[in-house]
Amino acid sequence: MRLLLFRIIVAGxxxxxxxxxxxxxxxKEVTSPGxxxxxxVENDSIPLIxxxxxxxGGSTSDPAGKEGTAHFxxxxxxxxAGDLDGAAFQALRDELAVRINFxxxxxxxxxxxxTLSRNRAQAFDLLKKVLxxxxxxxxxxxxxxxxxxxxxxxxxxxxxxxxxxAWMELAFGSQLYARKSSGTPQSLAAITADDLSAMHKLLFxxxxxxxxxxxxxxxxxxALALDDIFGGLPATEPPKxxxxxxxxxxxxxxxxxxxxxxxxxxxxxEGILRNDPAFIPAYIMSEILGGSGYASRLTxxxxxxRGLTYGIGFGLSxxxxxxxxxxxxxxxxxxxxxxxxxxxxxxxxxxxxxxxQAELDDIKTYLTGSYALRFxxxxxxxxxxxxxxxxxxxxxYINKRNSLVEAITLDQVKAQARRLIDSEHLxxxxxxxPEGLKSTGTGG
Amino acid sequence: MRAVKIAVLQLALIMLIVLPARALDxxxxxxxxxxxxxxxxxxxxxxxxxxxxxxxxxxxADEVSGKSGLAHFLEHLMFKGTSKRAPGEFDxxxxxxxxxxxxxxxxxxxxxxxxxxxxxLELMMELExxxxxxxxxxxxxxxxxLDVVREERRERTDNDPSALLGEQIDAAMYTAHPYxxxxxxxxxxxxxxxxxxxxxxxxxxxxxxxxVLVVAGDVTPEQVKLLAEKYYxxxxxxxxxxxxxxxxxxxxxxxxxxxxxxxxxxSPVVQRSYLAPSxxxxxxxxxLALDLLADILGSGTQSRLxxxxxxxxxxxxxxxxxxxxxxLDSGTFGVYGAxxxxxxVGEVEAAxxxxxxxxxxxxxxxxELDRVRKQAIAERVYALDNQAALARMAGVALTTGxxxxxxFDRDVEIEKVTLDDIRAAAAKIIVLKRSVTGILLPxxxxxx
Numbered sequence: 067m068r069l070l071l072f073r074i075i076v077a078g079x080x081x082x083x084x085x086x087x088x089x090x091x092x093x094k095e096v097t098s099p100g101x102x103x104x105x106x107v108e109n110d111s112i113p114l115i116x117x118x119x120x121x122x123g124g125s126t127s128d129p130a131g132k133e134g135t136a137h138f139x140x141x142x143x144x145x146x147a148g149d150l151d152g153a154a155f156q157a158l159r160d161e162l163a164v165r166i167n168f169x170x171x172x173x174x175x176x177x178x179x180x181t182l183s184r185n186r187a188q189a190f191d192l193l194k195k196v197l198x199x200x201x202x203x204x205x206x207x208x209x210x211x212x213x214x215x216x217x218x219x220x221x222x223x224x225x226x227x228x229x230x231x232a233w234m235e236l237a238f239g240s241q242l243y244a245r246k247s248s249g250t251p252q253s254l255a256a257i258t259a260d261d262l263s264a265m266h267k268l269l270f271x272x273x274x275x276x277x278x279x280x281x282x283x284x285x286x287x288x289a290l291a292l293d294d295i296f297g298g299l300p301a302t303e304p305p306k307x308x309x310x311x312x313x314x315x316x317x318x319x320x321x322x323x324x325x326x327x328x329x330x331x332x333x334x335x336e337g338i339l340r341n342d343p344a345f346i347p348a349y350i351m352s353e354i355l356g357g358s359g360y361a362s363r364l365t366x367x368x369x370x371x372r373g374l375t376y377g378i379g380f381g382l383s384x385x386x387x388x389x390x391x392x393x394x395x396x397x398x399x400x401x402x403x404x405x406x407x408x409x410x411x412x413x414x415x416x417x418x419x420x421x422x423q424a425e426l427d428d429i430k431t432y433l434t435g436s437y438a439l440r441f442x443x444x445x446x447x448x449x450x451x452x453x454x455x456x457x458x459x460x461x462x463y464i465n466k467r468n469s470l471v472e473a474i475t476l477d478q479v480k481a482q483a484r485r486l487i488d489s490e491h492l493x494x495x496x497x498x499x500p501e502g503l504k505s506t507g508t509g510g
Numbered sequence: 511m512r513a514v515k516i517a518v519l520q521l522a523l524i525m526l527i528v529l530p531a532r533a534l535d536x537x538x539x540x541x542x543x544x545x546x547x548x549x550x551x552x553x554x555x556x557x558x559x560x561x562x563x564x565x566x567x568x569x570x571a572d573e574v575s576g577k578s579g580l581a582h583f584l585e586h587l588m589f590k591g592t593s594k595r596a597p598g599e600f601d602x603x604x605x606x607x608x609x610x611x612x613x614x615x616x617x618x619x620x621x622x623x624x625x626x627x628x629x630x631l632e633l634m635m636e637l638e639x640x641x642x643x644x645x646x647x648x649x650x651x652x653x654x655x656l657d658v659v660r661e662e663r664r665e666r667t668d669n670d671p672s673a674l675l676g677e678q679i680d681a682a683m684y685t686a687h688p689y690x691x692x693x694x695x696x697x698x699x700x701x702x703x704x705x706x707x708x709x710x711x712x713x714x715x716x717x718x719x720x721x722v723l724v725v726a727g728d729v730t731p732e733q734v735k736l737l738a739e740k741y742y743x744x745x746x747x748x749x750x751x752x753x754x755x756x757x758x759x760x761x762x763x764x765x766x767x768x769x770x771x772x773x774x775x776x777s778p779v780v781q782r783s784y785l786a787p788s789x790x791x792x793x794x795x796x797x798l799a800l801d802l803l804a805d806i807l808g809s810g811t812q813s814r815l816x817x818x819x820x821x822x823x824x825x826x827x828x829x830x831x832x833x834x835x836x837x838l839d840s841g842t843f844g845v846y847g848a849x850x851x852x853x854x855v856g857e858v859e860a861a862x863x864x865x866x867x868x869x870x871x872x873x874x875x876x877x878e879l880d881r882v883r884k885q886a887i888a889e890r891v892y893a894l895d896n897q898a899a900l901a902r903m904a905g906v907a908l909t910t911g912x913x914x915x916x917x918f919d920r921d922v923e924i925e926k927v928t929l930d931d932i933r934a935a936a937a938k939i940i941v942l943k944r945s946v947t948g949i950l951l952p953x954x955x956x957x958x
């Protein structure tokens with residue numbers, strides 16, 4: 067089922083443009099005989115299958131002092147499984163040209179598989195092995211530890227990483243989200259094979275599982291495969307959601323002195339959760355203010371008019387238990403104070419006055435029209451389907467999303483600007499030698 | 511590149527070269543308009559989306575001496591308005607039509623692209639054709655954008671020791687050929703670029719006969735031809751492009767070393783590049799052999815460098831090898847090692863040298879060749895999932911001296927690569943005097 071594109075290209079391209087229901091995706095919910103559910107978009111035009119899946123829990127489940135345990139687990143997922151040692155596993159994976167990757171977020175542990183459809187059976191078998199019986203062999207573990215160690219050491223110097231980590235520490239203090247999900251040199255050194263086993267057992271449960279599949283496979287075959295791949299996992303309770311996490315209130319500024327020509331500035335404050343009833347008007351407001359289009363107010367003010375940065379963005383960043391509204395820019399040290407002052411001015415103006423009707427109209431056609439761009443490859447579609455499941459938006463979300471955007475009024479967006487944007491209480495971290503900015507407040 | 515959304519330039523150059531492989535099941539239409547503009551259409555109706563790309567056969571290697579960064583600066587300025595469109599209108603039209611666009615510059619080409627609903631293709635062509643001939647620049651636009659470009663250089667290069675090392679390796683590699691200049695330009699030269707420089711470069715290089723249009727996605731070749739003739743076909747050439755002859759690089763005679771000591775670097779790195787032919791400048795299967803050799807040496811956990819340095823000797827945390835062959839005049843073959851904490855970078859370099867010496871003495875095995883060949887071919891199938899990637903492959907081919915078809919048919923040739931091809935390519939290229947070795951050190955080390 068594909069709805070007709072609303073065709074408007076006649077005379078004058080800038081005339082009333084509408085993308086409502088511009089794109090429709092047919093999603094099937096597949097349930098295996100064993101009760102495992104997946105969302106499927108079939109497409110046999112190319113001989114490929116993409117599968118994305120996730121488990122509940124992630125870095126927030128790391129034991130204290132062993133930050134990076136879930137992250138460490140991602141690095142061990144191709145170091146042997148079931149009857150295959152690490153070398154045999156990797157040789158078979160490469161022979162089949164199967165791609166299997168894992169990623170640990172704060173609240174989710176995600177995985178993906180891509181395979182040529184002709185290698186489907188063997189690819190699924192490899193995935194089953196690694197999910198149910200990964201090895202944590204000592205030599206491999208030490209090798210992976212050294213790799214993460216080098217990355218952690220580099221992260222401690224890399225300006226963007228340094229600035230955003232410091233920002234999270236100021237925003238969350240001693241709470242779980244302040245943790246370094248990829249670990250520190252100290253915490254990585256402390257992680258044992260038993261820790262990895264325990265984390266594997268904790269996270270890999272059928273109960274927290276969500277699956278999205280796109281490509282050259284039909285529903286009946288997928289149903290059987292789901293039991294095969296995931297059926298061996300226990301149905302234990304996923305890690306308990308962490309209790310509510312609060313975001314510190316600024317104004318707070320922390321300058322981290324580094325001898326670099328460009329200061330990296332991260333700025334922001336509390337935002338909202340994805341399940342906030344006003345999420346869509348809030349999202350529209352934040353796209354107008356600091357979104358990815360070239361017309362965002364911050365890009366206009368900081369980059370286009372004044373040449374103060376190569377790139378600036380600011381927007382909602384909802385996590386499972388706290389929402390953020392955060393952005394960043396890089397500017398030459400001597401302009402750091404000026405750039406931040408203009409950021410604040412621009413934020414204040416948005417909070418006070420909200421956007422104009424013209425800005426709202428423009429952003430609506432951008433958001434509705436560009437939505438289809440998120441669905442033009444198997445991998446992207448699978449990523450979208452998984453995200454929509456994780457956020458509990460419903461299987462019909464893709465087909466109704468543009469109408470939700472269309473329905474928002476200027477008053478709704480203005481209300482969100484007033485509610486969410488607060489230029490007086492920003493948390494700011496700066497890495498560099500910024501002129502006009504000094505550390506303030508106590509932090510934490 | 512115009513914005514931060516796309517990966518680092520240096521990396522992009524390395525990544526782009528990959529995808530060696532097999533006769534892709536891709537329909538490609540390739541024709542010329544009457545004014546000489548080349549057109550490639552890659553139909554792909556998986557989503558109602560189109561990728562529209564305009565490539566110019568001009569890059570940083572075409573800049574005159576003293577004006578480094580000019581090709582890239584002009585790329586930024588191409589968004590500043592025309593005699594028909596006010597400044598900002600271009601971006602706004604893309605935005606409100608639900609499109610996403612950007613641009614990028616390399617040594618050999620400058621490309622502009624939009625991804626958008628396929629029924630908006632006509633508007634993209636109208637806009638792109640307009641700015642091919644009617645660009646209007648004022649100091650009011652040009653001066654802030656020059657500051658933006660300088661911020662781009664600070665962000666991507668000057669703030670990043672490993673990017674600076676790469677820049678120094680390139681500068682040492684070429685004694686005469688302009689590939690030694692950074693695409694973004696030296697800061698001292700970028701700072702002096704002017705509106706007049708940009709306009710002169712625009713007039714000297716932007717004309718239909720020097721451009722390649724690539725359209726991929728939910729379109730037919732007939733549709734594209736009709737629209738392309740309407741918008742691009744009517745444009746007159748302001749000059750006739752000449753063959754792109756750059757100062758040739760003399761045959762290298764001396765191994766070079768650069769050592770960047772930078773307290774901002776967290777951990778050391780050794781990286782070596784060898785001057786190599788490019789696909790366009792090589793004969794027979796030499797370039798393909800180098801692509802496969804790079805995979806055998808440095809791609810994945812079964813590669814020689816990983817097995818020796820990471821698994822067996824435990825000297826390095828990461829290793830890599832690559833072949834950058836998608837350039838007009840020459841390419842590079844490279845190896846890389848990041849030491850484990852506490853390991854001396856010199857030991858890593860020696861271990862890389864030992865792997866290379868063994869390779870030169872004993873060659874590679876049929877099993878290794880078969881493994882990387884198979885993977886390379888599979889990678890090509892994965893590329894079918896992405897219309898934008900297919901469009902990019904075609905554009906790179908046509909601006910670096912190759913045909914679009916040749917790049918999609920590469921896997922037919924890849925099947926023919928033999929152990930002797932690999933041995934011959936390795937013996938010719940992996941020669942120290944062809945190389946620059948770059949060392950990044952966090953702090954001064956006392957020489958032994």
